[in-house]
Structures are given as structure tokens and as C-alpha cells.
Amino acid sequence: MKKNTSPAAGFIFSSIIYAAVVIFMAVDDLYISLGLIVAFAAGIITAVKTGFWQRALGSINDNTGKMTVLAGIFTLILPLLFLNNPYVIHIFTLACIYCIATLGLNIQVGSAGMVNFAQGAFFGVGAYVSALLDVHFGFPFWITLPAGMAAAGIMGLLMGLPTLKTREYHLSLVTIACAYISFLLVMNFKWTGGPDGIPDISKPVIFGMEIGQKITLGSITIPGVMTYCYMVLAFLALALIAARRLQNSWYGLAWNAIRDDEISSRCYGLSLTRSKLEAFAFGSIFAGAAGALYAHFIGFMSTENMSFQIGLLLVCMVILGGMDNLAGVLVGTLLLIIIPEKLRAFEDYRMLSYGLVLILMLIFRPEGILPSKPRMFNLTGRG
Amino acid sequence: MTVQHNFRKPLLTTTNLTMQFGGLKALNSVDLSINEGQIFGLIGPNGAGKTTFFNMLTGIYRPTSGDVILDNTSIVGKTPAEIANAGTIRTFQTCRLWDNMSILENLLLGTYMREKPGLFQTLFQYTKVKTDFTRKAEEALAVVEKFDPALASDYNRKVSELSLVDRRRVEISRAILARPRLLLLDEPAAGMDPSETRQLMGDITKLQERYPKMSILVIEHDMTVISGMAEQVAILNFGTKIAQGTFDEVKNNPEVIAAYLGGE
Amino acid sequence: MSLVFLLHLKNSIMLGAQYSLIAIGFTLFFGALNVVVFCQGAFYILASFIAAGLLSLFMGAGSFGPVVFGCIVFAIFFLAMCLTGCVGMLVERSTIRPFRSAPLVMPILSTIAVGIVVEQLLKLFYPQGSNPQVFPEVFPDAGMMLGSLYVSAGELVILGTTIITFTGIYLFLSKTRLGSHIVAISQDFEAAHLMGINVDRAIYTTFFIGASLAAIAGFMNGIYYTVFRYDMGAMAGIKGFSASVVGGLGSVYGAVIGGFLMAFTETFAAAYIPGGSAIRDVFSFGILLLFLILRPSGIIGQNSLEKV
Known part of the structure; x- marks a missing residue:
């Protein structure tokens, strides 16, 4: 592939999007938020109509390296812009935590084509294991986090077992059943706190400093949520690297292959059993990490945060953003966390609008906001 | 039976291979032997059981009875992935790529x-x-x-x-x-026009020259397509092997002619 | 047999009838289109709302003689059933047909989304929709004793309806022209199309019937438990789907057997396992997982060979 597009279009495009996001997050008034959403939608439609959208995306695709750096800088600056508005940072942190979970879910739904509604349950397993180890045994976060991830991964393997002989509908049914089973069990066990949940989960400590504490530097006060936000961003970066490497490796190829054609895959020596179990295990490890980060961020964990609805929401995020496209998954997650948060006044209509958005997306743009594309190989001396 | 390639050892042997779907015998006691480095044609009208035969060789179906020996080892009961690892690779009539x-x-x-x-x-x-x-x-x-x-x-x-x-x-x-030892081609020319077909068959023959140890088993319903390339052909009709030999030997076999005239 | 046991038995039969009816819908849809319609539960709860709404309007309108009353109640149930059936057809047209040749992920998600939308619309726009609703008591406060077990009039109606519906479905599929078309489509979609069967009409019919069956199950739920809520549909739908899978997806008999098996397991495990009633759903889903691991084709279903 020739790299002949200049990065300028992508640069301008990303900056506009970034500015739009920052403005949107800063606005507190409901009607202005609504107006902004309409304006953004109009802007996007104009961009698509005039061809700027396609040019910009092309430019971004051709200059992945530069654009990744740019996105990294943008993201790192973002919390600093809201020094006086910790609530916005709080929401942004939440969104980043969910991004880790959806990156994992994307392995199953996007790469391997298995619609898994139990990602919320794995999120819960990670959160509960980490929280219980912390509250009852006083283990530090750096032990409870891997424990939560491992527990979620093992749960993922276990759920993978009944899915081995199943496909499509049956597989989704298995995941739905597992989501309900884990929810009900956690709700009814005594040692999980039952419906009361687990309060007083401690914050992680690095070098004697507790993450999530207010820091005062002279006249500037850094809100506690800021440090946690940067820690989550570090984890998100790790998750993104891991997800990207998995996707662009033999693992990713194998998942795509079993998604596209199981019989053909088997005839080329791919083990469906192995690939499916790997997809479930890796995906739920991501969810477990996200769950643990969530529990220690909020300081409280209850079954509400691992229900079937959470699993459904995570699936919506992946579909909206674009299955098997990591950037798309991040976009979808951010949108579905931040927009409803801005429209809190319409809280009652949240589920309804999720449902409607999902139907409309499936009918009019089933490939999501950013569709997936084949891995682009650059072989020197060819093409 | 020709003996000209006796010095090569057989790579694939099927004995009494039978597949029954409910009351229908899709394949009835088929014996076949393919040598190393041989191009073998399996010919028969539509519905003769050719693809079923492939599905058993690759482990997608488990034969009702009979045995498939690949390189002295029975592959009956093995999974398609294991069989692929043992060196049998196939193509599909409907061309199953990862779309x-x-x-x-x-x-x-x-x-x-x-x-x-x-x-x-x-x-x-x-x-x-x-x-x-x-x-x-x-x-x-x-x-x-x-x-x-x-x-x-x-x-x-x-x-x-x-x-x-x-x-x-x-x-x-x-x-x-996939570096197969046995390559199974399921109607590679289906849906192609005559010149494309000729070109493809030429390509396959070239393959043989490039990978001399690889055996190729080609399914065709049109006899003439593989006339020039297969050194051995077998004819299937209604699940039963009715003839085997070189193309010229088989061509004039009255049963084969009847199958083709009656089968169309 | 002790009275407690008999009560549980009655409970599980009442529950099993509902699961079976929902499961038959799943099986019919799956047969016709090879899709699983995850919003089957929405039809179930929608029908309860329509029937309860119409019934309370009517019962507030004045008093009637018993015969007139009975006829109008029946008419209301019938109307609610037909309305739900029409919603079923609408759902097929709007959110399933567009995905007929799309990856199977699409209809899974679109029908789940429809389920959410219906549920939320009921919650938001039905008067006091987010509260539990009381199903009007339309049957006389009478009953009969079967040994030591009391069976109320409503329960007898449920039993009767179940038997009539099962028989009706059987007769429809085996004796009528349209029914045979549906069976033909479920065996071979392409061939049925080539044979000149009006595929779209048969599919519309299937959806009308499937949704109507879910509606009947919804009425039963209302009559038997007298209280229902907007969010009960999702669980009922998933249980019905599980029942059809346990029985063997694609088989009507399987759906009936699966439905009752799930109901019996759930009811008796909840009754006799200590602490079981809070996690009763775990038992029915446990049965489902067991079947999916050990016998994915279900009780009646046969292993189909993949087409290569």
C-alpha cells in the first residue's frame, strides 16, 4: 500500500473532534448539550456528504503512527483541562474503565463472532474477587487486581466449555444463562454481601502514595480523581497494546477465520475448541481488570454493576463503535457513557434510547461507526 | 489396473468405505488407492457421492463403515483439524474462503x-x-x-x-x-468457462511438477475436463465405484457410458 | 401424596404451560426462518398489558349479566391476542426481514433491541407502567376439589386453554394448507420457495401464531399470579427459549416437553433444596447448560449434518 495521503486532513479532523468532545464534556446545561449533539450530528453528516470524512479517515489510516501519538497527547491533556471539574474527570475515568472491558468483549464479539452477553458477569467477578480480597484479607491492590483478572479468566474458560458444541443462538443463550446464574449466585451468597454489596473498598497505593487522594501543590489542588484517572489511562494503554497485538497476530487471524467459516477453518488445522476458549479467557481477563479498577475506583461494588443489562450495554458499545475495530470500540464506549451522562435529565429514557439506537444502527450502519477492515500488510518491494 | 507406478507407495487407501444417510446409501463400499505423487481423478455425475467421499476423507463426516488409511494410519474418527495436520488439505466446491x-x-x-x-x-x-x-x-x-x-x-x-x-x-x-501431502480439489472448474477451465487444469498440472511428492485427487463431473492430466481415474455412480483405470481405459467402459447417458 | 407436593405439582403445571407456549413460538420461528426471536418475551408481557388494560376499562364500565360478561371477556382476550400477533408480524417485517441474508449476529441483536424497546415503552407510557400491575379477576371465585387439592376456576381455564392450544397447533400444522406450508418452509426454505409457496405469507402467519402463543402464556401468567410487571417478559422469553433448546429447537413436541421439564425442575428444586427459592432460575438454567454440554440437539432434536 502506498502512503501518499498527507497527515494534514487527519490532523485537522482529530483536532475538531477533540475540541467537540472537550466542549461537550465541559457543558453542564441540558439544552446546550442537546443542541451540541444536534450540531455534531449535522457536522458529521456534512463531513460525510462533502467527502471530508472519508478523506480524513483515509489520512488517519495511512498515518497510524503519527495519529496514535496525537491521540495519546490529546488523551493525556484531557483531564488537565478539567482541573476545576472533578465530576467530568470521574465520568471520563469510568468511560476508560469500560473501554478496557469492551476491548476484551471485542475479542469475542468482533474478532471471533461470538455474541457474549456475560461480559458484565466477568466484570463483576473481577470486581468482587478484588474487593473481597481487599476488604476481608487486606491484600494490596497490586495483588487483588491480578487475582481478579485470573478469576475472571478462569470463569471465562468455564463458560467457554458449554459453548464449544454450540454456535450463534445457542452460544448467546449460554452466555445469557451464565450472566443470570452468576448474578443470582452473587446476590444470594452471604459472603458477597448479597444485595447490600461490598462497601469501603480501599484505593491502590503506589510508593506509599494512595491513588485517588487530593494533592495540594502550593495554590493548585489536584483532585483525587485525577490521579486515579491517569492510573486507569495507563492500564487502558496496556490493554490497548495487548488487544492490538492479539488482533494482529495468529490469534486474531484464527478468531476471524472461525468467525467467517468454521468448517473451512477446521480443514486448515485450526482447533475451534482452542480458539474459542482462548477468546473467552482473554476477553474475560480484560473484563476482570476493568471490574477490579471499577471496584477500587468507586469504593463500592454491588450486583447492580454486573447484571445482564451491563453485559447488554457492553455489547451495544462494541456494535455502535464497530466490531473488530479497536478505535471504533473505544469510540462506541465513550459515546455510550458520556452522552447518557450529559442527558441525565432523561435518565428514564436511557434504556429505550439504547434499544432504538441499536435497531437503527443495525439497519442503517451494521458495520458500526468505524467499520473493521482487513489487516493492511506493507510488504516492501511489492504493490 | 496399470502397474506403471508400482514403485511408488500408496499414500491413501480406502477400504469398503460406506456412508449411509438414513435409508440412503450415499457411498457404497468404495475401495480406492492413491499413490504418492499421483494425480487421480474421481469422476461421476451430480449426486454420485463425490463430495461425500471428500467429507469422509477430511473428517467432516464419520463413515458408517469401512476405513480410510493415510500413510499407514487410520484416520477414521479423527477431527478435521487432526487430519489436516496429518497432511490432507481440501478445497470446496462452493469455494469456502474466509470472506x-x-x-x-x-x-x-x-x-x-x-x-x-x-x-x-x-x-x-x-x-x-x-x-x-x-x-x-x-x-x-x-x-x-x-x-x-x-x-x-x-x-x-x-x-x-x-x-x-x-x-x-x-x-x-x-x-x-498448507504443504499438503494429499491435495483434494472439489470440482475446481465449477462455474468457469472452457478457456478458464483449460488454464486452471494447466496450472494444476504445473503444481504437480513443482511439488512432485504431493498427490492430488480431483473431483469432476465432466469427464473431459481432466482427460489430459489424471494418470488414474475412478468413476462413481450412485455411490458405487463402477470403473477405474487410465482415462482411455475408462472412457470406453460400457457401464460408464450408460451412467453418463442415463444419469444426465 | 402430601398436599404440599400436590401444590408444587399444580404450580409447575401452570408454569410449564406458559414455558411450553413460549417455546413453541421459538420453535416455529426457528423452523421457518432459522432465527431465534429474542423478543418473544416482549410479546408475552405486551399481551398482559393490553389484556389487563382492556379488561379494567370494560369492568369499570358497568355490570353485565354473566353470559354477556363471559363473552366480552373472551372477546377481549381474543382481541389482545390478535393485536399481539399483529405486533409479531410488524416485528418480523421491520427488524427480522432486513437481516434475512445478514450474519446471524444481526437478528439476535435486533430482536433483543426490540424486546428492550417494547419493555421500555410499556414502562414509560403505560399509566404507572413501572409499578407492578394487577391483572383483573375475571373468573368467578369458585373452584373444585381434586382430592385434597383445590383447583380454582381460573386454573381450570388455564388447563383447558393449554390443551386446546396444543391440539389446535397440532391440527393447524398437520391438517391445514397454510400449516403444511410452514412445515415445508422449515424443512427447506429454497425448495418451498421454488414450489410456489407464498413464503412471505407463511412467515407472517408463523409470526402471528408465535406471538399469539406468547400472548396466551402472558394471559395465563396474569390469571394465575394476578400480578405482573413490565420487566417480566425478558426472563419469560429466555426461559421459553431455554425450554425449546432443551426439548430440541425446531420440534414442537420438544418445546412442550422442554417447557414442562424446566418448570418441574425449577419448582421442585426451589421447594425442596434449602435456600433454593431465591435462586430458582439457577436450576432451570443449570438444566439448560447441562443439555448444551451433553446433548446440544435437545431431547427430540436430531443431530443434523452440516452442509458442505
Whole structure:
């Protein structure tokens, strides 16, 4: 592939999007938020109509390296812009935590084509294991986090077992059943706190400093949520690297292959059993990490945060953003966390609008906001 | 039976191979033996049981009775993946590529069974994955280039956008890249016009020259298509093998003529 | 047999009838289109709302003689059933047909989304929709004793309806022209199309019937438990789907057997396992997982060979 597009279009495009996001997050008034959403939608439609959208995306695709750096800088600056508005940072942190979970879910739904509604349950397993180890045994976060991830991964393997002989509908049914089973069990066990949940989960400590504490530097006060936000961003970066490497490796190829054609895959020596179990295990490890980060961020964990609805929401995020496209998954997650948060006044209509958005997306743009594309190989001396 | 290739040892042998679907015998006690490095034609009218035969050789169906021996080992009961690992690779009549993936991705997956970087290298030594991909991609493109240089230069294209002929070429290249000992081609010329068919058959014959130890079993419903290339042919009709020999021997067999005239 | 046991038995039969009816719908849809319609539960709860709404309007309108009353109640149930059936057809047209040749992920998600939308619309726009609703008591406060077990009039109606519906479905599929078309489509869609069967009409019919069956199950739920809520549909739908899978997806008999098996397991495990009633759903889903691991084709279903 020739790299002949200049990065300028992508640069301008990303900056506009970034500015739009920052403005949107800063606005507190409901009607202005609504107006902004309409304006953004109009802007996007104009961009698509005039061809700027396609040019910009092309430019971004051709200059992945530069654009990744740019996105990294943008993201790192973002919390600093809201020094006086910790609530916005709080929401942004939440969104980043969910991004880790959806990156994992994307392995199953996007790469391997298995619609898994139990990602919320794995999120819960990670959160509960980490929280219980912390509250009852006083283990530090750096032990409870891997424990939560491992527990979620093992749960993922276990759920993978009944899915081995199943496909499509049956597989989704298995995941739905597992989501309900884990929810009900956690709700009814005594040692999980039952419906009361687990309060007083401690914050992680690095070098004697507790993450999530207010820091005062002279006249500037850094809100506690800021440090946690940067820690989550570090984890998100790790998750993104891991997800990207998995996707662009033999693992990713194998998942795509079993998604596209199981019989053909088997005839080329791919083990469906192995690939499916790997997809479930890796995906739920991501969810477990996200769950643990969530529990220690909020300081409280209850079954509400691992229900079937959470699993459904995570699936919506992946579909909206674009299955098997990591950037798309991040976009979808951010949108579905931040927009409803801005429209809190319409809280009652949240589920309804999720449902409607999902139907409309499936009918009019089933490939999501950013569709997936084949891995682009650059072989020197060819093409 | 000709004896000219007696010195080669048989690679695949089926004995009494039978497949029954409910009351229907799709394949009835078929004995077949294919030698190393041989091109073998399996001919029969539509519905004669040819594809069923392939499905049993590749482990997709389990035979009702009988045995399939690949290189002195029975493969009955093994999974398609195990059989692929043992060296049997097939193509499909309907050309089953991984449709949402590019030409190169499809070809790369053909090499899936070879040694490749594991989880640790994927996560922590990613450059190894990259070099592995590049090396195998070069090899893959070299194979597909022999069929059609245009395909090799357009390697990032989605296979679902390709013409039927090109899809077939990608599929056969993908199979070659799996380095099979036994290559099963299921009606490779289906849906092609005569000149495309001729070209494809020429390509397959060339394959034989390039990989002399590989055996090729080709299914065709049209006898004339493989007349020039297969050194042995067997005729199936209603699940039963009615003749075997060189093309010329079989061509004049009255039973074969009857099957073709009566079967159409 | 002790009275407690008999009560549980009655409970599980009442529950099993509902699961079976929902499961038959799943099986019919799956047969016709090879899709699983995850919003089957929405039809179930929608029908309860329509029937309860119409019934309370009517019962507030004045008093009637018993015969007139009975006829109008029946008419209301019938109307609610037909309305739900029409919603079923609408759902097929709007959110399933567009995905007929799309990857199977699409209809899974679109029908789940429809389920959410219906549920939320009921919650938001039905008067006091988010509260539990009381199903009007339309049957006389009478009953009969079967040994030591009391069976109320409503329960007898449920039993009767179940038997009539099962028989009706059987007769429809085996004796009528349209029914045979549906069976033909479920065996071979392409061939049925080529044979000149009006595929779209048969599919519309299937959806009308499937949704109507879910509606009947919804009425039963209302009559038997007298209280229902907007969010009960999702669980009922998933249980019905599980029942059809346990029985063997694609088989009407399987759906009936699966429905009762799930109901019996759930009811008796909840009754006799200590602490079981809070996690009763775990038992029915446990049965489902067991079947999917050990016998994915279900009780009646046969292993189909993949077409290569």
C-alpha cells in the first residue's frame, strides 16, 4: 500500500473532534448539550456528504503512527483541562474503565463472532474477587487486581466449555444463562454481601502514595480523581497494546477465520475448541481488570454493576463503535457513557434510547461507526 | 489396473468405505488407492457421492463403515483439524474462503499449521510476530503469483470482492501453502468457462511438477475436463465405484457410458 | 401424596404451560426462518398489558349479566391476542426481514433491541407502567376439589386453554394448507420457495401464531399470579427459549416437553433444596447448560449434518 495521503486532513479532523468532545464534556446545561449533539450530528453528516470524512479517515489510516501519538497527547491533556471539574474527570475515568472491558468483549464479539452477553458477569467477578480480597484479607491492590483478572479468566474458560458444541443462538443463550446464574449466585451468597454489596473498598497505593487522594501543590489542588484517572489511562494503554497485538497476530487471524467459516477453518488445522476458549479467557481477563479498577475506583461494588443489562450495554458499545475495530470500540464506549451522562435529565429514557439506537444502527450502519477492515500488510518491494 | 507406478507407495487407501444417510446409501463400499505423487481423478455425475467421499476423507463426516488409511494410519474418527495436520488439505466446491478477510490473510492462514510465535512472543516480543508474518506473506505471494500476478499485487483486497476464478486461485494457493501431502480439489472448474477451465487444469498440472511428492485427487463431473492430466481415474455412480483405470481405459467402459447417458 | 407436593405439582403445571407456549413460538420461528426471536418475551408481557388494560376499562364500565360478561371477556382476550400477533408480524417485517441474508449476529441483536424497546415503552407510557400491575379477576371465585387439592376456576381455564392450544397447533400444522406450508418452509426454505409457496405469507402467519402463543402464556401468567410487571417478559422469553433448546429447537413436541421439564425442575428444586427459592432460575438454567454440554440437539432434536 502506498502512503501518499498527507497527515494534514487527519490532523485537522482529530483536532475538531477533540475540541467537540472537550466542549461537550465541559457543558453542564441540558439544552446546550442537546443542541451540541444536534450540531455534531449535522457536522458529521456534512463531513460525510462533502467527502471530508472519508478523506480524513483515509489520512488517519495511512498515518497510524503519527495519529496514535496525537491521540495519546490529546488523551493525556484531557483531564488537565478539567482541573476545576472533578465530576467530568470521574465520568471520563469510568468511560476508560469500560473501554478496557469492551476491548476484551471485542475479542469475542468482533474478532471471533461470538455474541457474549456475560461480559458484565466477568466484570463483576473481577470486581468482587478484588474487593473481597481487599476488604476481608487486606491484600494490596497490586495483588487483588491480578487475582481478579485470573478469576475472571478462569470463569471465562468455564463458560467457554458449554459453548464449544454450540454456535450463534445457542452460544448467546449460554452466555445469557451464565450472566443470570452468576448474578443470582452473587446476590444470594452471604459472603458477597448479597444485595447490600461490598462497601469501603480501599484505593491502590503506589510508593506509599494512595491513588485517588487530593494533592495540594502550593495554590493548585489536584483532585483525587485525577490521579486515579491517569492510573486507569495507563492500564487502558496496556490493554490497548495487548488487544492490538492479539488482533494482529495468529490469534486474531484464527478468531476471524472461525468467525467467517468454521468448517473451512477446521480443514486448515485450526482447533475451534482452542480458539474459542482462548477468546473467552482473554476477553474475560480484560473484563476482570476493568471490574477490579471499577471496584477500587468507586469504593463500592454491588450486583447492580454486573447484571445482564451491563453485559447488554457492553455489547451495544462494541456494535455502535464497530466490531473488530479497536478505535471504533473505544469510540462506541465513550459515546455510550458520556452522552447518557450529559442527558441525565432523561435518565428514564436511557434504556429505550439504547434499544432504538441499536435497531437503527443495525439497519442503517451494521458495520458500526468505524467499520473493521482487513489487516493492511506493507510488504516492501511489492504493490 | 496399470502397474506403471508400482514403485511408488500408496499414500491413501480406502477400504469398503460406506456412508449411509438414513435409508440412503450415499457411498457404497468404495475401495480406492492413491499413490504418492499421483494425480487421480474421481469422476461421476451430480449426486454420485463425490463430495461425500471428500467429507469422509477430511473428517467432516464419520463413515458408517469401512476405513480410510493415510500413510499407514487410520484416520477414521479423527477431527478435521487432526487430519489436516496429518497432511490432507481440501478445497470446496462452493469455494469456502474466509470472506471478510483479505487475499493475504486467507493465504497466511493456509500456513497456520506451521510453527508460529506463541502467546508470550505475541504479547512481549511483537517484532517476532511481524517478521514471521512478513516471511510467510512473501512465500504466500510467491505461490499465488504463479497463478496470477495481479492477485499477488492486490493482496490487501477483500476476497469477497474477487471473481469466481480468482477465488478458486486463492483457495488453491491457500491449500498449497498448507504443504499438503494429499491435495483434494472439489470440482475446481465449477462455474468457469472452457478457456478458464483449460488454464486452471494447466496450472494444476504445473503444481504437480513443482511439488512432485504431493498427490492430488480431483473431483469432476465432466469427464473431459481432466482427460489430459489424471494418470488414474475412478468413476462413481450412485455411490458405487463402477470403473477405474487410465482415462482411455475408462472412457470406453460400457457401464460408464450408460451412467453418463442415463444419469444426465 | 402430601398436599404440599400436590401444590408444587399444580404450580409447575401452570408454569410449564406458559414455558411450553413460549417455546413453541421459538420453535416455529426457528423452523421457518432459522432465527431465534429474542423478543418473544416482549410479546408475552405486551399481551398482559393490553389484556389487563382492556379488561379494567370494560369492568369499570358497568355490570353485565354473566353470559354477556363471559363473552366480552373472551372477546377481549381474543382481541389482545390478535393485536399481539399483529405486533409479531410488524416485528418480523421491520427488524427480522432486513437481516434475512445478514450474519446471524444481526437478528439476535435486533430482536433483543426490540424486546428492550417494547419493555421500555410499556414502562414509560403505560399509566404507572413501572409499578407492578394487577391483572383483573375475571373468573368467578369458585373452584373444585381434586382430592385434597383445590383447583380454582381460573386454573381450570388455564388447563383447558393449554390443551386446546396444543391440539389446535397440532391440527393447524398437520391438517391445514397454510400449516403444511410452514412445515415445508422449515424443512427447506429454497425448495418451498421454488414450489410456489407464498413464503412471505407463511412467515407472517408463523409470526402471528408465535406471538399469539406468547400472548396466551402472558394471559395465563396474569390469571394465575394476578400480578405482573413490565420487566417480566425478558426472563419469560429466555426461559421459553431455554425450554425449546432443551426439548430440541425446531420440534414442537420438544418445546412442550422442554417447557414442562424446566418448570418441574425449577419448582421442585426451589421447594425442596434449602435456600433454593431465591435462586430458582439457577436450576432451570443449570438444566439448560447441562443439555448444551451433553446433548446440544435437545431431547427430540436430531443431530443434523452440516452442509458442505
